[in-house]
Amino acid sequence: MATGFDSPGRLPAVFTTPGSSxxxxxxxAAAPELLPGRRVLPAGxxxxxxxxxTTIVAIAADGGVVMAGDRRATMGNMIASRDIEKVYPADAYSLIGIAGTAGVGLEMIKLFQVELEHYEKIEGTSLTLDGKANRLATMIRNNLGAAMQGLAVIPLFAGFDLxxxxxxxxxxxxxxxxxxxxYAEKEFHAIGSGSLFAKAALKKRYTPGLSLEDAAVLAVESLYDAADDDTATGGPDIARGIFPIVMTATAEGTTRLADAETARIAGSIIAERSHHA
Amino acid sequence: MAMQFYASPEQIMRDRSEYARKGISRGRSVVVLTYEGGVLFVAENPSTALHKVSEIYDRIGFAAVGRYNEFENLRAAGVRMADLRGYSYDRRDVNARALANGYAQTLGAIFTEQSKPYEVEICVAQVGATPEGDELYRLTYDGSVGDEPGFIAMGGSAEAISTKLRQGHKHTATLAEALKLATEALGSVGGDGGKPRSLTASQLEVAVLDRRRPGRTFRRIRGAALAQLVAGQSGSAPEAEKEADKPATPADTPMTAGPATSIEPPLSEVDTQPPAAPKKRAPKPPAE
Structure with a gap:
C-alpha cells in the first residue's frame, strides 16, 4: 500500500521527485495497485x-458540443441499474461518456478527471483538447489486457476547444x-450497444451548424431510437422520472441539462411518436 | 591528516537556523488572511508566471516565501499528496491539517538530516464554512508548525507586517477591505527611509479561496479585475466581488462515491489568460 498519504512521517521521495505533471x-510510482488495468485477472x-x-451519443453544434447517455446498465438479460450515470464532465470544458464494463469505466473517468485537474494544478495551465484525448487513449491502451478478457471499456470524449x-x-x-x-469525429458519433441505431437516427437528422438546443433534442431522440431497438439501452422512464443525461460543453464551461428540461424534451418526442393514442 | 573540529549540536542547529532565516528574509513578503467571503492571499510578486500562491485542493491553498525551487518542490508534493488522498478515499477526506503534518515532518527531516536546510516558509490555508472555521498553518524551515487564526505574514519584515495586520484585521471584512489592509501592510515596510510604499496591481499576486463556491474554491484575481479591486476600492463593486455573491454554499457540493458530477469553470479567468479568449470572441448566449 502506498505510504505517505495516511502516515504522519516524512513524505516519501516519490512525492518530492520533480518532473512529471x-x-x-x-x-x-507511488501506488500502482490503484491503477485500473494493472490488476492480475483470473483466466477465462x-x-x-x-x-x-450502454449507449452514448455526442453531437457537435454551433458554439459547443452536446453529449448524452441513456441510464441503463445490464448484466446479460438482467437490468443491473435503471439510473446509472455514464456522462460526466472531464474538466471545466470537456465531457466524457463510457460504454462497456461499468465499474472499470467509472474508475477510468474518475482517474481521468484527477489526471486533468492534477496537470492543471502542477503546470498552472490546462492541457489542450488534443492533449486530453491523447491521455485518455493511453488509459484505454493500458486496459487492453482486461479488455481481451471481456472487461472492455470504450469512452467517448468531447469538448470545447479553447x-x-x-x-x-x-x-x-x-x-x-x-x-x-x-479518431477525431467530424459531426457526431455514438458508442455502445445501441450506437448502430442511434447513429442511423443521427445521420438522417443532423444538419451542420445546428444550435445547441436542437442538438440536445436530437441527442435525446437518437437515444430514444436506440432504446427502441436495443434491449440494453434504456428509454425515457416516465413512471420513475428517469431521463437521459444531457451535458453541453461551451465557452462558458460544462453544463448538465436539468431533469425537468430533459423530461420536457423526452415528453415531446414521445408525443410525436405516439400514433395510437 | 585533516583535523576534525568538534562542533556542538546546538551550534550546528543555530548555524543552520541563521542560514535559513537569512535566505528567507531576503525575499519579499506574503500575507494570508481570512475575510468574510473566504481566505485571501496577497504576495508581492512582479512575476506573472512564477507563483508564490497556488491551489492545492478544493478548499486548500498554498503560499510560500524563500527559495523558489525548494518551495515549488514542496508545492508539487502537496498537490500529489492531496490528489492521491482524494482519489483513494474521497474529495472530502483531504484536509489541510494532514498536509501541514506532512510538510512539517518533511521540513523537519531536511533540517536535521541534510547539511543545508530549506530556506522557505510556507502557509497551508483551508477555507471553512465560516471565517471562524478557516485554518491557517504556518510552517517554518525547521519543521515547526503553528495554527494561526486570522492572518499570517511571512518573509522579510514579517514582524512589522504582522503588527500592521493585527491592528486592522477583522473576520467581517469584505474582499476589497481585506485586500486594502494586506497591500497597506505589505507596503508599510521596505520604503525609502521607512516611508510606506504604495503597491500597484502589477506588483501583486492575489488569489482567494472563495468560501461560497462549491468544488474547487481557489481562483486567481488578476488583470483588469485586480486593477479595479486595488484602484477603485471606493467605486462600483468589482467583478470579483459580484462572483462572491453567488448563493452557492459548500452544502451544495454533490456527494457522490463515483466521479465528480459537476466541475466549475475557472471564473477567475477574467483577464487575458487563454481560457478567456474564446469568451471574448464568442458573445453567444449559452444553451438554456
Whole structure:
C-alpha cells in the first residue's frame, strides 16, 4: 500500500521527485495497485461478471458540443441499474461518456478527471483538447489486457476547444477503439450497444451548424431510437422520472441539462411518436 | 591528516537556523488572511508566471516565501499528496491539517538530516464554512508548525507586517477591505527611509479561496479585475466581488462515491489568460 498519504512521517521521495505533471505516472510510482488495468485477472472470459453500460451519443453544434447517455446498465438479460450515470464532465470544458464494463469505466473517468485537474494544478495551465484525448487513449491502451478478457471499456470524449480559431468548429468529438486508437469525429458519433441505431437516427437528422438546443433534442431522440431497438439501452422512464443525461460543453464551461428540461424534451418526442393514442 | 573540529549540536542547529532565516528574509513578503467571503492571499510578486500562491485542493491553498525551487518542490508534493488522498478515499477526506503534518515532518527531516536546510516558509490555508472555521498553518524551515487564526505574514519584515495586520484585521471584512489592509501592510515596510510604499496591481499576486463556491474554491484575481479591486476600492463593486455573491454554499457540493458530477469553470479567468479568449470572441448566449 502506498505510504505517505495516511502516515504522519516524512513524505516519501516519490512525492518530492520533480518532473512529471501526470497523476497516472505518479500513481505508477507511488501506488500502482490503484491503477485500473494493472490488476492480475483470473483466466477465462469475464464479460458476464459485471454490469455493462450502454449507449452514448455526442453531437457537435454551433458554439459547443452536446453529449448524452441513456441510464441503463445490464448484466446479460438482467437490468443491473435503471439510473446509472455514464456522462460526466472531464474538466471545466470537456465531457466524457463510457460504454462497456461499468465499474472499470467509472474508475477510468474518475482517474481521468484527477489526471486533468492534477496537470492543471502542477503546470498552472490546462492541457489542450488534443492533449486530453491523447491521455485518455493511453488509459484505454493500458486496459487492453482486461479488455481481451471481456472487461472492455470504450469512452467517448468531447469538448470545447479553447484554441479553436473558429467558434463553429470549437465543439470537437473524439472516439477510441479498444487498442487505444484515437479518431477525431467530424459531426457526431455514438458508442455502445445501441450506437448502430442511434447513429442511423443521427445521420438522417443532423444538419451542420445546428444550435445547441436542437442538438440536445436530437441527442435525446437518437437515444430514444436506440432504446427502441436495443434491449440494453434504456428509454425515457416516465413512471420513475428517469431521463437521459444531457451535458453541453461551451465557452462558458460544462453544463448538465436539468431533469425537468430533459423530461420536457423526452415528453415531446414521445408525443410525436405516439400514433395510437 | 585533516583535523576534525568538534562542533556542538546546538551550534550546528543555530548555524543552520541563521542560514535559513537569512535566505528567507531576503525575499519579499506574503500575507494570508481570512475575510468574510473566504481566505485571501496577497504576495508581492512582479512575476506573472512564477507563483508564490497556488491551489492545492478544493478548499486548500498554498503560499510560500524563500527559495523558489525548494518551495515549488514542496508545492508539487502537496498537490500529489492531496490528489492521491482524494482519489483513494474521497474529495472530502483531504484536509489541510494532514498536509501541514506532512510538510512539517518533511521540513523537519531536511533540517536535521541534510547539511543545508530549506530556506522557505510556507502557509497551508483551508477555507471553512465560516471565517471562524478557516485554518491557517504556518510552517517554518525547521519543521515547526503553528495554527494561526486570522492572518499570517511571512518573509522579510514579517514582524512589522504582522503588527500592521493585527491592528486592522477583522473576520467581517469584505474582499476589497481585506485586500486594502494586506497591500497597506505589505507596503508599510521596505520604503525609502521607512516611508510606506504604495503597491500597484502589477506588483501583486492575489488569489482567494472563495468560501461560497462549491468544488474547487481557489481562483486567481488578476488583470483588469485586480486593477479595479486595488484602484477603485471606493467605486462600483468589482467583478470579483459580484462572483462572491453567488448563493452557492459548500452544502451544495454533490456527494457522490463515483466521479465528480459537476466541475466549475475557472471564473477567475477574467483577464487575458487563454481560457478567456474564446469568451471574448464568442458573445453567444449559452444553451438554456
Amino acid at each position: 501526470s497523476f497516472t505516472e505518479f500513481l505508477t 472470459d469475464l464479460s458476464d461478471v459485471a454490469p455493462h453500460a 484554441d479553436a480559431a473558429d467558434l463553429g468548429r470549437a465543439g470537437r468529438i473524439f472516439s477510441f477503439d479498444i487498442a487505444g486508437g484515437i
